[in-house]
Amino acid sequence: xxxxxKTMPPTAILGVLVILAYAVIALFAPLFAPYGEAQIVGxxxxxxxxxxxxxxxxLGRDMLSRLIWGARNTVGVALVTTAxxxxxxxxxxxxxxxxxxxxxxxxxxxxxxxxxxxxxILTLLALSALGPGVMNLIAVVAVLDSTRVFxxxxxxxxxxxxxxxxxxxxxxxxxIWWTITREVLPNISAPLIAEFGLRxxxxxxxxxxxSFLGLGLxxxxxxWGAMVRDNAALITFGDITPLLPAACIAVLTVSVNFVVDWxxxxxxxxxx
Amino acid sequence: MSAPAARRQRPILRMxxxxxxIGVFTLFVISVLIFLAVSxxxxxxxxxxxxxxxxPETVAAFRRELGLDQPLIWRYLDWVGGxxxxxxxxxxxxxxxxxxxxxxxxxxxxFLAAYAAVIAVPVAVGLGLLSALWxxxxxxxxxxxxxxxxxxxxxxxIAYILMFWLxxxxxxxxxxxxxxxxxxxxxxxxxxxxxxxxxxLVVTAHMMRMTRAAVVNVLGAPYVTMARLxxxxxxxxxxxxxxxxxxxxxxxxVALNIAWLITGVVIVEVVFVxxxxxxxxxxxxxNRDIPVVQACAxxxxxxxxxxxxxADVLAIATNPRLLHxx
Numbered sequence: 001x002x003x004x005x006k007t008m009p010p011t012a013i014l015g016v017l018v019i020l021a022y023a024v025i026a027l028f029a030p031l032f033a034p035y036g037e038a039q040i041v042g043x044x045x046x047x048x049x050x051x052x053x054x055x056x057x058x059l060g061r062d063m064l065s066r067l068i069w070g071a072r073n074t075v076g077v078a079l080v081t082t083a084x085x086x087x088x089x090x091x092x093x094x095x096x097x098x099x100x101x102x103x104x105x106x107x108x109x110x111x112x113x114x115x116x117x118x119x120x121i122l123t124l125l126a127l128s129a130l131g132p133g134v135m136n137l138i139a140v141v142a143v144l145d146s147t148r149v150f151x152x153x154x155x156x157x158x159x160x161x162x163x164x165x166x167x168x169x170x171x172x173x174x175x176i177w178w179t180i181t182r183e184v185l186p187n188i189s190a191p192l193i194a195e196f197g198l199r200x201x202x203x204x205x206x207x208x209x210x211s212f213l214g215l216g217l218x219x220x221x222x223x224w225g226a227m228v229r230d231n232a233a234l235i236t237f238g239d240i241t242p243l244l245p246a247a248c249i250a251v252l253t254v255s256v257n258f259v260v261d262w263x264x265x266x267x268x269x270x271x272x
Numbered sequence: 273m274s275a276p277a278a279r280r281q282r283p284i285l286r287m288x289x290x291x292x293x294i295g296v297f298t299l300f301v302i303s304v305l306i307f308l309a310v311s312x313x314x315x316x317x318x319x320x321x322x323x324x325x326x327x328p329e330t331v332a333a334f335r336r337e338l339g340l341d342q343p344l345i346w347r348y349l350d351w352v353g354g355x356x357x358x359x360x361x362x363x364x365x366x367x368x369x370x371x372x373x374x375x376x377x378x379x380x381x382x383f384l385a386a387y388a389a390v391i392a393v394p395v396a397v398g399l400g401l402l403s404a405l406w407x408x409x410x411x412x413x414x415x416x417x418x419x420x421x422x423x424x425x426x427x428x429x430i431a432y433i434l435m436f437w438l439x440x441x442x443x444x445x446x447x448x449x450x451x452x453x454x455x456x457x458x459x460x461x462x463x464x465x466x467x468x469x470x471x472x473l474v475v476t477a478h479m480m481r482m483t484r485a486a487v488v489n490v491l492g493a494p495y496v497t498m499a500r501l502x503x504x505x506x507x508x509x510x511x512x513x514x515x516x517x518x519x520x521x522x523x524x525x526v527a528l529n530i531a532w533l534i535t536g537v538v539i540v541e542v543v544f545v546x547x548x549x550x551x552x553x554x555x556x557x558x559n560r561d562i563p564v565v566q567a568c569a570x571x572x573x574x575x576x577x578x579x580x581x582x583a584d585v586l587a588i589a590t591n592p593r594l595l596h597x598x
Contacts, residue, residue: 212539
């Protein structure tokens with residue numbers, strides 16, 4: 001562990017520290033936040049002061065409190081979505097690799113079609129058909145994002161499926177599920193874990209973009225993307241408050257990317 | 273043209289026709305998807321538009337007007353037939369023909385995207401080449417950290433930072449970008465500069481990283497080492513040995529990034545209140561104005577598929593080995 005720490009580049013160490021800080025703030029949001037999530041505490045757009053460190057928003061809610069609650073909501077939704085996307089993509093990809101034949105054909109062609117169009121366009125289409133709501137948002141983004149996980153899981157699993165030890169497992173009569181979980185999964189876990197970080201960044205940015213466009217979490221909930229949108233008018237008056245939630249998003253994704261970048265280097269053993 | 277030359281031309285021609293076929297087929301599947309996504313939704317469009325208080329008779333009449341009482345396949349053919357002849361139906365929100373709404377905005381969006389692409393592609397490819405050439409140097413390291421950060425930023429963050437500095441603090445540029453019906457190209461360019469430069473920053477980061485990876489891949493090939501060993505200059509190795517072989521991946525990289533450009537256009541247009549297709553689509557999604565959403569989705573999809581097709585053809589034209597896949 002200590003040796004790993006020593007070989008970590010400074011960017012990766014910084015990334016890990018920031019991610020830990022976000023996790024603590026998100027988990028213990030009620031302890032850190034001075035005011036409630038939807039509590040109206042003052043007048044609209046109050047300037048920065050001792051009582052309201054970052055001022056108040058369009059409705060007179062404390063900006064700092066909403067930033068802290070937003071960590072819980074925005075990051076939480078993104079994590080759930082990523083996990084769901086991973087579940088769908090990995091299971092479908094592994095099944096396609098293990099079963100082959102028409103299962104593989106149908107799933108692969110379906111993914112090809114979904115990836116033939118930018119994901120945001122399909123997301124907007126699906127959201128207009130299904131209507132707004134957290135559940136719809138999570139489901140739509142997860143399904144569309146699972147296509148990338150599917151491709152990676154299928155490609156890496158294909159390489160493992162042709163190994164002798166998988167053949168041996170088949171010959172001694174192990175079932176598909178046993179082969180997948182005991183032979184294939186442990187051998188493709190490294191690239192999948194790195195992919196989880198990348199997918200998280202992508203999903204997080206997608207959800208932030210959607211909530212910025214007004215299609216994210218429903219209004220009373222604090223949500224970083226929507227907070228930028230709601231307070232954007234302040235920018236034209238030279239106030240940087242609306243940039244804070246956007247910066248919160250950016251700092252987290254940069255940190256995750258730094259860590260993933262380092263993990264990919266380590267996994268591939270590449271020097272460049 | 274002599275006979276052997278014609279035969280040499282034929283595989284490329286056959287490939288182009290084949291790709292075109294695949295592209296048309298993909299577009300067909302996507303159009304079915306776009307159509308179904310809306311037709312299979314729970315609840316009824318007519319009921320939603322008219323509200324809960326509408327009598328069953330008005331709902332039935334409105335359904336007949338929208339053609340919802342027809343079978344699904346018939347409706348699809350009707351819709352596609354309309355689209356092919358330039359008729360996208362009518363907006364549910366204001367009853368105006370969708371084609372009329374699209375006409376002006378499509379031009380604005382294409383202008384913005386082309387504006388950004390013209391700046392971003394040479395800059396990104398150039399910088400990507402340099403950082404591949406000088407890999408491991410301080411330039412490469414700074415570029416790596418900078419592009420990784422830019423990729424991680426939400427598009428609207430970059431947009432607002434630029435707006436804050438360039439337009440509010442410095443007062444150089446207008447913060448709201450409406451190109452208007454200005455006849456002068458210069459004025460259009462300066463008005464759309466802020467959204468365009470935002471898109472350039474977003475796209476350049478992605479494109480530069482991918483270009484670097486593609487070129488590093490080629491520079492690792494044995495024939496490059498061979499060329500170096502026999503004493504060819506560094507510059508010549510890159511321009512004569514590496515670049516021709518890296519062209520195909522670079523063309524693909526450029527095409528791949530059109531996806532970022534399309535995603536970015538939607539958000540940037542909303543930030544700068546730019547009257548384009550992306551803003552129209554977002555507004556229509558919020559209002560659940562389905563015919564407009566369908567039309568926008570179809571146009572974005574068609575443009576994207578077409579550009580990818582073009583990239584495929586260009587990639588194969590620059591690297592004939594790809595004509596014979598293993």
